[in-house]
Structure formats: structure tokens, C-alpha cells
Amino acid sequence: MKKCFILVLIFIGLACKDTKKQDTNVMNTNSVKKKEVVYQVFTRLFGNTNTTNKPWGTIEENGVGKFSDFTEKALQEIKNLGVTHIWYTGVPHHDVIRDYTKFGISNDDPDIVKGRAGSPYAVKDYYNVNPDLADNPEKRLEEFKALLERSHRAGLKVIIDIVPNHVARNYEGKSTPKGLEPFGVTDDTSVEYSRDNNFYYVPNVEFKVPVWRDGYQPLGGEQTNLADGKYTEIPARWTGNGSRLAQPDFNDWYETVKINYGVRPDGSYDFDRLPDEFNNKDYKEHYAFWSKKNVPNSWIKFKDIALYWLAMGVDGFRFDMAEMVPVEFWSYLNSNIKMKNADAFLLAEVYNPALYRDYIRKGKMDYLYDKVELYDSLKPIMAGHGWTDHIQTVQSGMTDIEHNMLHFLENHDEQRIASPEFAGDPKKAMPAMVVSATISTSPTMIYFGQEVGEPGAEKAGFGSPSRTSIFDYIGVPTLQRWVNNKKFDGGQSTEDEKNLRDFYKRLLNFTITSDALMGEYQEIHYYNKEHTQGYDHRVFTYCRWSENERLIVLSNFDANKEYQFSVKVPQEIIQKWGLAIGEYPMKDQLYGVEKPTLVIGDDGVGTFSIQVKPLESFIFKVK
Template structure:
């Protein structure tokens, strides 16, 4: 291999880039002087399925990976020294690429110096407003507003404890949380509900605390019955599915916290797979811990055992099948990258848009980067929540921003169950830290624990059920709604935004410039990190490009007058004050309009999802190749206007759209046949989610998109045909008002004509099969259908001659 530092590649070798499904990536190779020859991009972009299959077979079949996902794409010469290629990003995954030049008449390529470019592609609907509400279901019970636990009761409980009794107070339930979703998703504006673990917890043996810790799971696939109401019509798991449906109905996502590094004592795995427990030389089961704390109610699992990897992959897939959209992986840094790589690949084979969040607090940054890249995690916990003053944040935030731009989004949680409540210090402090984490986020990666909105002061105790201060008259509900609306609406909080810290002078303050590159829109975030004292916030005006001395604060809506001294601007900030400043007063209008709507779905996400779908369709016909002059945004506009005509326009073989349409509810009982190379379009008057299932295996999953006429549709790209008829099931969840309808319909994916076979010779044993029929058709709605056992009638469709006289749809035949 020949390298040359005189060959210049853009993006530069070694660059890591975070992008989203529906984006495109352009590579340019520049030669040091005019030269004849060809340029190529060597990459695995577009071959995620092949890459995943190699990862899986290496573990399950001990087959070394052969790199079958790599291939070369021809680059277009744009002048006598430059080549260019633009490739569509249609799959979620970790990809790499590098350009090379092949001089005319030679077989040895010339490569630019440096390693491959890395492109981490995320789901289309995570390009902005990734706003997480962290809910502990247990806390939505009788102590939600406080004052449930009385001193007199506590004295009685302690006396029972001393007598050996087990006393566990009532818990919040899934249905309790469902009642608050309109507030959490609709009023606060959160888009992700992330649950602390919902698995069964110890109640007697090795129980810690009053309730037991949800992180001490007794089963990774079961639901804690304490989180369900006793209802003879619905099991605890079915009540969890009710919660899943209610969240999806509101166009939000549900994540669950899962701690696969360990189990609780007497977990089911102790009985079924005792060999998976880590023991010392004396046979003592190892107890995990972190930060010098031993978690005595937990037992460590041994990830040197690869059959444990396979078991845990099945656990994740089980929850995906139940409708879970993502996982917070507690203490994920304690599990080998190779194990995560396998488990994530297994999940993405069936559910590629699943979000994996790394809780890497306490682990090395290098390990977190490795898990985000090689293991293909999506997000990681930011540590901004434990950096408080200017010096700490100046040291930490640039690195977090760089990770968000290259490896995976670093989500800024204002508060988690691991740290003290912000409002315990002061309401001003809670308000400032909440705004800081939201307004410094990348792609709106912002989260907070339940109760932050109510200024809750009792620390979340995973062994108990502390108060959320729910319904307090003093709260920051409207404040958080405004912050979340900004994250959804303003382009400077979306993808393709640069973040730069600009604070100058002294004082415990920050000045952060947000610059949305495609639109040029800018915002300046000013924060007084001191909740007790005023401070003079100062910044370099030239670096902001905002020269006006009167700016608009998008949080309060007020006009702010800036002081100028030479080229330095300043503003005196009140204790704990946070401003989101724009030099365009019209920025306020869309924010106010958005706040007048309920359950706002970000327009930016809809745009990205449509772009991703149009590129999917393009790839079906063209494969992975240079888009050249094609404009994905123009393609998306045509697709939105008429999806059927768009598909027809890309079909290079005929004038057909090659779309088979399935209508809800009229096609529930119809057996739908789908020829090779045909799309399946599902349509309904209301929003839905749909899956194509082969028994328990998910072949494809789609969330509906809105049509211009107010209805909804989902478009499945063609399945790879097999040599025989493939019988599958369409599972659809339709979000009808008041109750989600789960329906199923049969699908038959037909083989190619050359692969179809017809049995022509039957022996005597075959003739005894009473299901054998003769079928003859004339292609015009007429048919003959009769038993091989001539003269027998088993159905009203048996006839010597039957005809369908409806010229539009299949219907009962006239005999």
C-alpha cells in the first residue's frame, strides 16, 4: 500500500462524524498535480446488514470476519486535480471510508496519509429534541405529593421490622404514570419517557431498604407486579404494554433502564445458569460496586461466558418486541466492548433504530468512546451535572461537545437518581442548572428526573419512594416547557450546529454561541453559574457576529440592552440568571405559536424521516452509489406530495409504482400477496406503527408518516425474495382515541417467477390428502376450483365455473 501526504482528502483522514439517517456524506480527493487515472472511495457505507452478520457469526459460529461489507465506489472527476462523491446514509450504524487514487495503467493505489474517516449514523428521528423525562414508576404512588409516610406509621413499621415482618408500602403503577403522560409529553414537551428498572425486585431475601432496589433484578424479562394494579383482565406485562401504547400514541418513545452487569440475590439466573456468576477462589459470589461503594444487594455476572452474551441479546430483543424503543445500560462500561458489539448487532438486525444509552459515569472516557464507536451505542451520559463552576465547565464542555459531534450524543441530565436534588440547594439553582443543561445540549440531548419540574427536594432513593412534590404551586413547569419548545423549534438546537464558548473577563459565568450552519441562525447563551451573586457576563462581539446592542431573550421574551466597551460586550446577570439571546426578534413568533399547540411533533424530525425514506427508495433501485446532482430535499418534496408517483418515477424498468397497498381496517382479513421488488404501503386514517414479522422475528418496522390529506401511511421497502413462498404477518398498532388497537394480517411474499415451482406428478399417498384442489383461472375473474377427490364439496367456493363480477376488488364469486 502506497501513502502520500500530498493527496488531500476532505473530510480529512481520521475524522469522526456524527450524522443521521437521511443525510448524505460527500468525499473530495485532491491530487497534488493533474494526473490521469481514477479515484475511488473504499467504504462499508450501506452494508450494515453484512457487517452485523459477520459480528454475529464470529461469536455464534467461531467464524473470523472477512470484511465482506467493504467495497469500492467510483468517484466523479470534477476538474483535472479533484474527484468527488456524495453517498446516501440509509442505515443506522458505524461506518468507515477512505479515498484512493489509481493512476492510469497502474494497479497499486495511492492513499492519503492517515486512518479511515468514521461516520456514526443515528436514527432519523434523533436529529433534534432528544428530551428525556426520567420516571421512577414507584414514585407515582400515594407519596407522589408527599406526606404519605407519617411518623406514627414509621414507628409501627419499625416495630414490625424488629419482629421479622416484611412491610412494603404501596407503589406507583404503570396506570398511575399513564394518567400523567398528557402533562409530561404534552405540557412539559418531553419526547422520551425513560423508566428506572421495572423488573421484579427482592421483597424478603436480601432486600435492601423499604422497597428493595429495582437494580437488583430477579428476572430481566419479567415485570414487577408491584407496578401493576390487580386486574383480572390485564396481567402486569399487559399493563406495561398499555403504557407503551399510551406513550407511542403521543408520538413519544419509551426507554427502559436495564443493568445487565449484575442481578439481585436469588435471581432466576442463579438457578438456571449458576455458572454465569463471578466467584472468587473460595467460591464467594462477587458483589459489584463503584466510587468506593459496594452494592451489597447485587451479584456480578461473568461476561467471559459468550453464551451469556447470547442470552442477554435475546433479553433486549424481547423488550423491543414489546415495543420498547431504547435502553439505558446501567454501568455499561463494566461490560466488555466485544460483548456489547455482539448484543447491539443482534438487536439492530431486527430493530435497527433502537437507542442504546451508555451510563459510563465512573468509567474512562476512552472506554465510553470505544463503546459508542465499535459497539455502536447511540448516546452516553454527559457529566455536566457534576461540573458546577466556570473552570470546571470550561474544562469539561468542549470535550463533551466534541464527543456529540463525532461519536454519539452526550446527553446533559440536569438531575439523575444518583445525585442530590437541585432544589435542595435553592430554587434559583435548580432553575439555572435545568436551563444550562438544556441550552448547552447537542441535538437537544437533555434530560431530567421526575420532580425537577416541581422543585422536589427529597433525593431519589432507589430503595424507597421519596416525594416528587407533585402539584406544588411553586414550580418551573412553564419554564421547562419554554426550554423544550426552544429545543424543538429553533434551528440552533438542531443538527448541523456548531457550539463555541466565548466568555471573557472574570466572574462565574458562561457565554456559549450556537450557530446553525445551514440557516446561519445564531443564539448566544449567557449563564450566571452563581445562584447567590450578580456577575458581569462578557464576551467577544466579533466572534458572535451579533453586533446589535438590543437583543431578545427567547426564554422571557424581553428585550435586553447590551453594554459595549471596545470590542467586548457585557451584561449584568442576576443570580442564577440564564438568557437565550437572538438578534432576530421574529424568532419569538414560531415559539409562541408552537406553545399554543398540544403534543407538538417537531417539523425538523418529520423532514429528516421523509428524507430518509426517499433515500431508501432511491437505494432500492440504484443501490449505494454517487448521488451526483440529485437533491434529497427536492426528492423529499416530491415524495411528500405523492408517494406513489414518486416511486413510479424512480422505477427504471416500467411505468409501475410497484406498490401494494394495505388499508386499515378493511384489509385486516385479506391475505395480501406481495410480488418480488414491490413495496408495501400501509394506510390508515389515524397514526400507527407497523411491523412485518416472520413468527417472532421482526423483518421490518415503520412508524407512520402524515399524508397531505390528513391520513397516515408507512412504506416498507421490498424484501429480499426467497426461492419459495414466504408467509409473514403484518402486526399493526393503531392509536384510536381511548384505546390502541392491535391487529394482525397475513402477508405472502412471492418468489420470483423463475424460482416458482409447480408439482406436476402426484402418487397415491398424495391423493389421500383431502386438502388437494385443482384450480384453473382465465385471468378475467373466472375460475374452476374442485377437489382432486372429484364430486366432494367442502366450501362455497368449490365450483366448475365461478366468476367475480366486481371489476375493482376481489369479492365472493357468482357460481
């Protein structure tokens, strides 16, 4: 059987002078054979078909999605989009402003809850799930287990959130299994710090609700018995973002309290440090190291929580604000997780590039958000004023950890691409998505609604336009059109929305089947800037290859300009590919275009002429 050579052309502004190969240790030790794709879905919004969208609306007014909305049909359509993992955001039981007392759930105080639906990162009970998501709140955990089973039958692995840095200010943990204790139950509240306290305290001082400003009032000013500007907490505890004030500021994470991991108030550590040589040791050796140590109580509590969800069938976790928790804790937690499930998918939110390698190597994280590097580089290019040259600057700096840096263009913290505050047009994400999904061996993540161009325009209440609110009961209009009264067939989608989703589907399915995207990378952007007339910083080209596939990725980031020129593939790469002088017909793998032809001349340089429309990308296969 003849081998096929693939050229992926993505006309995108990606500049790269550094032709360093990827770290072979990263590649050879990687057990993942194909790319992975994560679909992040805000669980309570996905199946909501109510289009009222009243600011600060209740469930009755604005509706809410349920676990049961993820039907076999819905999950199969998500899988068919080219998805391998689904991240159900907002599953653990967090604060909500709704009366569930008949189910044994206490009411939550609006003065310490953001929005009416509450923040998914203010968890109130780690051993149960959000009652809003259940058809029968009394059976909410059983309904989640059923969702797990449906997801697995659809061929999807399941990720949920764990938020080790903080918990809800009114954490109760009513569902904590027998023999275990909720956070804070045995704390010594007379002292600011003790190693085995779960929280930090402001001794003998009562907590005070923040001073509201900028016109903000809990629940939009609705008068209730609980929204009275008071919340009883004696003594006060440190707030989740580290504020030590008994009355946190309005911009602090006042709805949460910070977890104590054995870090003293002066910043010194009250636990054994991990020796530097553990950078190169596997999770089994990390596990053995900690099995001989006495660790702070909070470490054990979160280990028990993670193992509880693993035993239920969850396949991995997204860890919120991981850099605010000591790397030694992650070594402890993740090695315990991997001992139970070596294939568990562990994704962390870390924004400080100086910490990346510690959290991957010492902390045993599989993946970190590539936000500060690639995302922040692509954002101005999508908005129309960035140079693609910077993409290679970022990529060359990630050579040793490129596989570990998960790529995304949207998530719940970022602006929607289609919002006027960002790019204003979802099509401007198309070349960026091709680059994001094909430039490295790392997983790709998309946020629900991204595939149909959701602009996040609603004034939801606590949430503000441009980001789909994670705090309010709200509808997601473009997604609702695709959901089509729970037929999940795009029956109400516009032609533009259908075409955009088709693009994502074609691209993502290609990425999860390509061998070359788990292989080598080399940019040819700078070579073409030097040798190709008409080529500039609004386009980007690079090569990916494996033993069986050869790819050239080329994308046009310009929304207004069409390019026509002859792309050149340098002799160095042609030699690595083992191609002789001659002509090689190519076929685009996105839309099936059977042109152009790669011509390798006497000088060993490959050339092909191409016309690229605004925002267009190609993936060509050399036959």
C-alpha cells in the same frame, strides 16, 4: 421568507479558549434532527399520593405508585414539558419485600434485599415486571403493555433498564419463555469459572450474609421469619461489584451476583476480540462479525432479553454499570438491537472517561452519561464555589463525541439540587440547566421532581436524605403537590414550584425545536473576560448556530450578584454569521423580553448592553 437569526444569551460561568469546531463526522452522520429530552421517572414513586413517609414503611403505610397512574393526562403533561423520551425506572421484576405468593411469586429474603421495596438493579425475572406496579399483579405484564401504548399515543418513546453486569442473588426467571433458560440453570457449580457458566462460584463454600453495622438491620429491625441473618446459597457466588468473598462486606452489592461474560478470574478474555478497525464500522458490520462467532452463553441470554422487550414495543434501554462488562459484548448486543430497531435509544452508565470512545465506537452505544466531565464541573458552580472557566475545558475535550454525552443535573444516583447537602435551592440549577441543555447536540435528561425543586429530604429507611430513595416505599412531596390527587395540574404547588416548572417547560421546549442546537458551537467567555469590564468567572457565554439560527447563550451562576456590562461577539463569529454593520433587534426566547439590540460596529465586533439578575439566563433571537 426572511431567515431569522437567533442569539441565545446565557449568563453562566463557562470559560472557553478553544474555538475548535465540532467533529463534522459526528454532526453529519447524526440522524437526529433536533435535540432529545429524556424524563427519568422512578415508576413506583410517581403516582403515589400517600404522604405518611414512615421510615421503613410498608405499601399499606406509605403507599406506592402504579402503571395506571400514568394516565393520558399525566403523560400529556410530561410530553408538554418538552420531553421526547420517558425512562420508566424500576420496571423489570426485582426483589421486593411483600407477599405475592398467591400470584405464583416467591417471597424474597430481607437479608439479601436493600430496603423494603428493593433495589431496581437486583432483577429477579427479566421477562416480567415489578408486581408492586400493577393494580392486578396477575395481569402485571398486560398493564405494562397498556402503559407502553398510552405512552406512544402521547408521543413519547419508552426506555427501560437492563442491568447486564449483575442480577438478583435469588434470580429465578419464572417467566422465561419456553425454549430459553434462566440464568445459572445449567452452570457447573463445581468450578470457579467456565466460559458458559452465567455466574462465578466459590466452590464448596456456603454464602453468608454480611455483618451489619452502623446501626443497620434489615427492615429497620422488624422481626420476620425470613429476616434471620441467613440465606442459603451453596456454593457461594461472586457478588455484583466483583467481590469474591463468600461473605461479602456490608458495602458490597450483596443483593446481587455478578454475571460471567467470558472474562476469566485473572482478567483475560475467553472470547474473540473486536479488531480496532471496527471503531469505524457501522452496526451492520458489527452484527455480521458476531454472527460468525461462538459467544459466551450470558451474551446470548441478554440478547434474548433485549429483543423480547423490543418486540413488546420498548424503544430503548438504559444500561446500568456498562463499563463493568466487556466492550465486545456491547458490540454484540447493540448491533443485534439495531438490526431490529435502527432507531433504538441506547444509553449507558460509564464513569471512566478513558473508556468513553471505546464504548461509543466499538460498543455501539448511542449515548453515555456525561457525569464525570460536565456534571461534576457544574456541581461546584451550582453550589457556589466553582469557576465557570472549567466548563469550556470539559467541552473542548469532548469535541469528537459531544453528541454522545447525555447531559443531566439529577438522576436517581445523585443528590437532589435543592437538598441542603448540595445547593439548598432549586433555582441554583437554572443557569446550569440552560448550559447543560444548550451547549451541545447531545440529549438532555431531567429526573422527575427536579422540575418542581424536590429536595429529597425524607428518611425513608435504607435510603438516606438528599437522594430520593430507590429502595423504599416513600412519597415525593413536591411532586405530590403537582400531581394534586392525580389531576396532574400543579393544583397544590407553591408559586415557586410553579415558576420553576414553567422555566423548565420553556427551556426544554425551546431545545427540541431549535436548529442551532444541532449545529455549531463556539465559546465567547474568554473573549469577554479579556475585553469586557465587569465580566468574570461566575458568568458564561457561548454561541450556537446553524444555517437558519444564530444563538448566544449567556447565564449568571451567581445567586447574589447582578451584572451589568456590554457583551461582545467577536468579529470571527459575526463573519461566520454573515451579518453586516448595523443594528439587530433581539427577542428573548425564554420569557419574551425584546431587548437588547445587537450593534455591529466598523470593527466587525457585535456589542450589546445587558443587565443580568442573579441566576438569570437569556435566549435572544436576532430579527
